[in-house]
Amino acid sequence: MTALNEEHVRLGARMVEFAGWEMPIQYSSIMKEHMAVRGSAGIFDVSHMGQLFLTGDGVETLVDRAFTNTFKRRKPGAMEYTHMLDEEGRIIDDMIGTWLDEETFFVVPNAATTETVKEWLGGLAAGAGSVTFQHDPSRFCIAVQGPSSEGILETALDIDLSGLKFFRLLTAEIGGGTCFVSRSGYTGENGFEVYGPAEQATTVWNRVLEKGSPEGMVPVGLGARDTLRLEKCFLLSGQDFHNDRTPLEADHEWVIEWDHDFVGKEALERQKEAGGYRRWSAVLMADRGVPRPGCEVVIPAHDRSPVGRPIGEVTSGTVSPVLNKGIAMAYLDEDRSAPGTTVEIEIRKKGYTSSVVEKPFVKQG
Amino acid sequence: MNIPEGYLYTDNHEWVLIDGTKAKIGITDHAQHELTEVVYAEPPEVGVELSKGDMMATLESVKATEEVFSPVSGRVIAVNERLGDNPELVNEDPYGEGWLAEIELSDPEEAKALLDSAGYSALLG
Structure with a gap:
């Protein structure tokens, strides 16, 4: 506790x-x-x-290798949101990191993944030089x-x-x-x-x-x-990804700094080149309703294409207290992920009219 | 926990209010508390014939989905349309404005198997 x-x-x-x-x-x-x-x-x-604290002469190399985003050691206190990927480009966890001073890197992984992140960074550190981890739960x-x-x-x-x-x-x-x-x-x-x-x-x-x-x-x-x-369409580790999705699929290309070498970069480059992958998208229901993780997103009844064909899957959903409507985040087929597309979310075998919308659901102010 | 007299109860935390051959049905104060805020309510359709134990309605909170089973048999003659826009009535007034459906009883004898408020209170302990 x-x-x-x-x-x-x-x-x-x-x-x-x-x-x-x-x-x-x-x-x-x-x-x-x-x-x-x-x-x-x-x-x-x-x-x-x-809350992990990393010190030692290998930290700068480790941080550069482990994360999709880059961190400025000479700009202490500047935080960056980043993803940490495996060799296949799949997200192990998302987190915020910052150099506290020129010696100490501070990173905040998710609760369920903290040990995994520690082990993964420990493995990468072996080739980076001296790195000491401090973790006081x-x-x-x-x-x-x-x-x-x-x-x-x-x-x-x-x-x-x-x-x-x-x-x-x-x-x-x-x-x-x-x-x-x-x-x-x-x-x-x-x-x-x-x-x-x-x-x-x-x-x-x-x-x-x-x-x-x-x-x-x-x-x-x-x-x-x-x-x-x-x-606000923020990813939830363990729910919207669990070492199965890439930042490109999660529609988070903005966390990738392409001009440095990080674990998973080659896989991402290949995926970006090939295209044709599902994208994490915001889906707004026309009415109230509670889309749950695992609900299928399908082609709506009025569409000419085969009705009911699955085109995506919900990973997070709820009733938005501000909009008073059902909202869902779903990985959707590339050609069905553009805002304005009409889809149906299947809840208890019933289709609910919904549309793909611009993120986030609730704008500022 | 509020367990009013005059209502009948199930061990599945539904209440039944009998009026002649009609029965109004809802979930108890205990059930709404356990479920937490209801954000979506799906009542049955009017005219549907239900047997005791059939799935009657679905209530959803932010975290959970709860299926409500009919405590009696009969035909649905009315549903609480207000729950569409105001599902929170189930929490705010579970025995009144938060009712789910009204049924024309096909077997009024079934009511004898239900608990009275003392029996339900004992069940909750």
């Missing part, structure tokens, strides 16, 4: 097991928590995410997200965030411990993530919640974390 387990229980959270962690799925209601983040602010315990990460999050966090932690740009990280002394604060998150709203040692977890959590509550901030569980990221 995380350092904040007692706080969750005190707040009446419904707890679930997730990747070996006991995590809050919801405190009050997924809908209310979701709308609080879109309208004012929410606070999340995401301490289950891994007791460390906390608290996300503070939403339009009111900046003011709340500044007051609660007595910190100036006005100079902190998007996807930048700073180091701050909070409650007697060294913490990192970054402008980042998984909700698509202006927001922050605070990382630090377990001892500071409850101090940060309670200070922020105390300052935020009068402004409508609520604690938010994994349930709303999922609906929030889905409205």
Whole structure:
């Protein structure tokens, strides 16, 4: 369990097991928590995410080889979202990394894949030179997200965030411990993530919640974390890919820096050249409905082509609290993945009219 | 947990409100709490003949899909159309505005097998 387990229980959270962690799925209601983040602010315990610190003279080479994106060692605190691929170009995990200073690289893999990522990087490090891994699972990460999050966090932690740009990280002394604060998150709203040692977890959590509550901030569980990221079309590791899809299929070519050599590059080049692969696309249902992972996407009834032919598969879906309609992310045949295409999602053997739309489902503001 | 008197219950957490030969059906407060917020409700079609135990409705929360089985046999004579746009009524008022369907009973004797509020309360422990 995380350092904040007692706080969750005190707040009446419904707890679930997730990747070996006991995590809050919801405190009050997924809908209310979701709308609080879109309208004012929410606070999340995401301490289950891994926090790896890499040091040694081989780190720069390792990082360059392991990730699709590139990281500027001489620009500490600049964060990048990246994919980590196997030799076939399939995504092992997605994560955010940053050089904390010229010596230390900090990377945050997903909870269920942290050990895999550690092992994979360890394997690659063997050919890169000296690399030391530090991983303390007791460390906390608290996300503070939403339009009111900046003011709340500044007051609660007595910190100036006005100079902190998007996807930048700073180091701050909070409650007697060294913490990192970054402008980042998984909700698509202006927001922050605070990382630090377990001892500071409850101090940060309670200070922020105390300052935020009068402004409508609520604690938010994994349930709303999922609906929030889905409205913004963010990938979920283990669900939208599990070492079976490439960044090209996931429609994430923007995380690939083609002008460096990384594991999986040749496979991606071949795939890009050949084309004809399914693309991860946003599908909006005409009505309410809950598309679940595994639901088939098929050719709609009015189409001249063979009706009912499968053209894709849903990997994530929910009812969007903002749009009040069913939304799904699905890998669709290339020729059916363009926004504007009409498709049907099959739920319990019934076809529901839907259309491929531009990502994300919910735009800013 | 709210378990009102006057309703009959199943061990599958549905309630039945009998009025002569008609029965209104819904899910209990306990069931809606366990399911969490209902975001989609699919009631049966009016006119459908159901036997006791037949799948009657589907309720979905963000995380789970719950199938509701008919606690009695008969023909569906009304469904709660409001659930289409307001599925959360199942959570907000499970014994009232959140009802699912009304059935014309083909075998009113079946009601004898259902639990009263005390029996259902004991089941929940």
